Amino acid sequence: MEKESLTQLATLSHPQRMQVFRLLMRRYPDAVPAGEIAAALGLKASTNSVYLSALLEAGLVEQHRQGTSLRYRANVPAVQDLIGFLFLDCCRGRPELCPPQPSSTAxxxxxxxxxxxxxxxxxxxxxxxxxxxxxxxxxxxxxxxxxxxxxxxxxxxxxxxxxxxxxxxxxxxxxxxxxxxxxxxxxxxxxxxxxxxxxxxxxxxxxxxxxxxxxxxxxxxxxxxxxxxxxxxxxxxxxxxxxxxxxxxxxxxxxxxxxxxxxxxxxxxxxxxxxxxxxxxx
Structure with missing residues (x-):
């Protein structure tokens, strides 16, 4: 878990990869065509493909094919695991050090x-x-x-x-x-x-x-x-x-x-x- 989380953090440390990831989080639960992502962020198709591949390899996004189009969606369970890792491991579960997670109680x-x-x-x-x-x-x-x-x-x-x-x-x-x-x-x-x-x-x-x-x-x-x-x-x-x-x-x-x-x-x-x-x- 730690190795995977560190890989994900390293992937998100790149500003443009983070831009792609943020867009997919805002559009969740939509699966967004690669071309639309590139157009929205002003990226070349080849550059966008490299960023999406890195996010895929890190497990932060999912890829789906719809007809001839490849669509991408944020992998929210993986994001939740990453946040949980930071909260429990780095912050030792101490809410005074890290923002608390959303309440799951009534x-x-x-x-x-x-x-x-x-x-x-x-x-x-x-x-x-x-x-x-x-x-x-x-x-x-x-x-x-x-x-x-x-x-x-x-x-x-x-x-x-x-x-x-x-x-x-x-x-x-x-x-x-x-x-x-x-x-x-x-x-x-x-x-x-x-x-x-x-x-x-x-x-x-x-x-x-x-x-x-x-x-x-x-x-x-x-x-x-x-x-x-x-x-x-x-x-x-x-x-x-x-x-x-x-x-x-x-x-x-x-x-x-x-x-x-x-x-x-x-x-x-x-x-x-x-x-x-x-x-x-x-």
């Missing part, structure tokens, strides 16, 4: 109970998908959640078809606006309990660590703004995005947050992100 969940939780949805433009998620969770469970959305590179205004879709579903759109992620990284900003990315590009970008260590997950889905064709075909893309997010929001709102410890809660929100976004057009 006590870890009751600390979050009996109050409204702050939830932030992120995408790149904050003009459609994250706005849908904000409006949906507020309508579904606004009594239990303070809901926000933002973009890493927000548009100046919301997409007109997104606003039209929300209005047709009975949502109040008067207070919705495109916002930058910087608004929620200021000292006076609300501390988030949950942060969800709903587009791959936003998840690929490296953002500063969130105050309070919120539970986070990636719920990526196709961008309806990029849909081409007739107006009817474009509206169908927005309908599909709305329906898929509605299903995920309902699953999230139904979670018994006051009975789940953090590990179980993380697994639950990851599981919601693994549900296929297609087919929800009702």
């Amino acid at each position: 006590d870890g969940a009751t600390a979050m109970a009996n109050r409204k939780y702050n939830v932030l949805f992120l995408c790149t433009g904050n003009s459609a998908r994250s706005i849908f998620a904000e409006a949906l969770l507020r309508a579904e469970a606004g009594d239990r959640f303070n809901v926000y959305s933002a973009g890493t590179h927000p548009y100046s205004e919301l997409n007109p078809l997104a606003v039209e879709m929300l209005a047709s579903k009975g949502h109040d759109t008067t207070k919705l606006r495109a916002k930058t992620i910087a608004e929620f990284q200021r000292p006076e900003a609300p501390v988030m309990d949950f942060v969800f990315t709903v587009c791959d590009q936003a998840a690929n970008e490296h953002c500063p660590t969130w105050q309070g260590q919120p539970v986070s997950a990636h719920w990526g889905m196709p961008d309806p703004v990029k849909a081409e064709g007739t107006d009817a075909e474009k509206r169908l893309a927005f309908q599909q995005a709305y329906g898929a997010l509605r299903n995920r929001i309902r699953a999230f709102a139904a979670l018994p947050l006051d009975t789940l410890d953090r590990i179980s809660l993380q697994a639950a929100v990851d599981g919601i992100g693994e549900t296929a976004p297609e087919g929800a057009t009702k």
Whole structure:
């Protein structure tokens, strides 16, 4: 175990290999194509291949083939073993020396109970998908959640078809606006309990660590703004995005947050992100 852990630490000590690994951790549980990793990090294909091979050999990532594409996913159990090694071996299990591991008991969940939780949805433009998620969770469970959305590179205004879709579903759109992620990284900003990315590009970008260590997950889905064709075909893309997010929001709102410890809660929100976004057009 020690030899394997030391090899993993040596592998992650390389700045660019660490960048690749961080991206895969942010995208977990997605399996990401090698080409997308290279494009997101500005790496040559050959260089990216070398970094991925090193991470594979160290057991930090897994490789899957989908058609003609090789996809890579973070090997989370191996990461957990590495953190456990550092905590138990190097820190001798002393929490005053090393940050404590997330609680696996019910006590870890009751600390979050009996109050409204702050939830932030992120995408790149904050003009459609994250706005849908904000409006949906507020309508579904606004009594239990303070809901926000933002973009890493927000548009100046919301997409007109997104606003039209929300209005047709009975949502109040008067207070919705495109916002930058910087608004929620200021000292006076609300501390988030949950942060969800709903587009791959936003998840690929490296953002500063969130105050309070919120539970986070990636719920990526196709961008309806990029849909081409007739107006009817474009509206169908927005309908599909709305329906898929509605299903995920309902699953999230139904979670018994006051009975789940953090590990179980993380697994639950990851599981919601693994549900296929297609087919929800009702």
